[in-house]
Amino acid sequence: MTSPLDEAAVRRWLVDYLVTNMGAKPDQIDAGASMHDLGVGSRDAVVLTGELSELTGSTVSPVEFWQYPTVDALARFLSGGEVEPVAAPMPPTAGGYDEPVAVIGLGCRFPGGDGGDVQGPDEYWQYLLDARSSVTEVPTARWTPFDDGSAESAAVLDDVTRWGSYLREVDQFDAEFFEIIPREAARMDPQQRLLLEVIQEALEHAGIPADSLAESQTGVFTGASVTDYGCMGALDLPGVDAWYGTGSALSIIANRVSYYFDLRGPSVTVDTACSSSLVAIHLA
Structure with missing residues (x-):
């Protein structure tokens, strides 16, 4: 993906949007909180992807909020930088089902x-x-x-x-x-x-x-x-x-x-x- 904006510009735009529209706190963003923790729900993600698509000139999918869950990761991705997406769950290895199970908390x-x-x-x-x-x-x-x-x-x-x-x-x-x-x-x-x-x-x-x-x-x-x-x-x-x-x-x-x-x-x-x-x- 290419973008007319650099990573710093995209990050500034995201921070301003999340603080203004979602009530996110800048210190949460700086600490690497996920989009979910910053208050971005499913409906919010749809609106935000439209705004980002217009900003970057490229189509942005809500799925990318889960693949690149922090502001820094998303800004780097949207500006064409190299960033590893969140990995999918790995299947259990051979013998993995023999791991011991412990009950550590109850609610009823x-x-x-x-x-x-x-x-x-x-x-x-x-x-x-x-x-x-x-x-x-x-x-x-x-x-x-x-x-x-x-x-x-x-x-x-x-x-x-x-x-x-x-x-x-x-x-x-x-x-x-x-x-x-x-x-x-x-x-x-x-x-x-x-x-x-x-x-x-x-x-x-x-x-x-x-x-x-x-x-x-x-x-x-x-x-x-x-x-x-x-x-x-x-x-x-x-x-x-x-x-x-x-x-x-x-x-x-x-x-x-x-x-x-x-x-x-x-x-x-x-x-x-x-x-x-x-x-x-x-x-x-």
């Missing part, structure tokens, strides 16, 4: 009955020691969306179970903490929201700063089941928007984690039915 969320949700391994252990039960009467609003006022629906609802185990705080999600706009968060399957929270708690439990994993070959392996949230959302046709697809798809669950924490290893979601409560992050 369980129904706790009248005592509220159980959060974290310590609370869960105490919950077991106390021989508590999570089974309560079904919340009164549980079946409200399914009651259309007809005699047929009333007959069905009269026969449903009165008992079950339910998370009480499934609607409590700090979208701002995870840099997700409220409108998108409302479209996210609770499984996606809970997983982000639990992974953050598991890293804290392990004593691993979340930002220390950015750009590392860390894999995310999740089990998931049931897409009733997405099915219910599809019934509200006027409410289907740009966030519905990613918010309701099981395949996105692992990617939510890898995208937010900027992990570069494999991200896999599998419908594992009853074992879907088990999630693992593999630190390569």
Whole structure:
């Protein structure tokens, strides 16, 4: 790629753009923070590639933000300099699957009955020691969306179970903490929201700063089941928007984690039915 601007000029333009439009801090840029850490999301990357294409006179692809993730690397690439792109994950070597596995952090969320949700391994252990039960009467609003006022629906609802185990705080999600706009968060399957929270708690439990994993070959392996949230959302046709697809798809669950924490290893979601409560992050 050739450009009418030299590397220093491209870098100055990028710094000015990121500071002015993304709120990035110059010291972050000087320290070699990635575009992701500087606040460049997927939509921002599309806009920025258009600006850079006009600036350099050549077509710039959003993929290049991942191949050349820092301002210095991108400026050198866009000005025609030699720079090594981020390497793709290498396949395991022979015998690599025999490496020992260690569980170094745990996070969890369980129904706790009248005592509220159980959060974290310590609370869960105490919950077991106390021989508590999570089974309560079904919340009164549980079946409200399914009651259309007809005699047929009333007959069905009269026969449903009165008992079950339910998370009480499934609607409590700090979208701002995870840099997700409220409108998108409302479209996210609770499984996606809970997983982000639990992974953050598991890293804290392990004593691993979340930002220390950015750009590392860390894999995310999740089990998931049931897409009733997405099915219910599809019934509200006027409410289907740009966030519905990613918010309701099981395949996105692992990617939510890898995208937010900027992990570069494999991200896999599998419908594992009853074992879907088990999630693992593999630190390569």
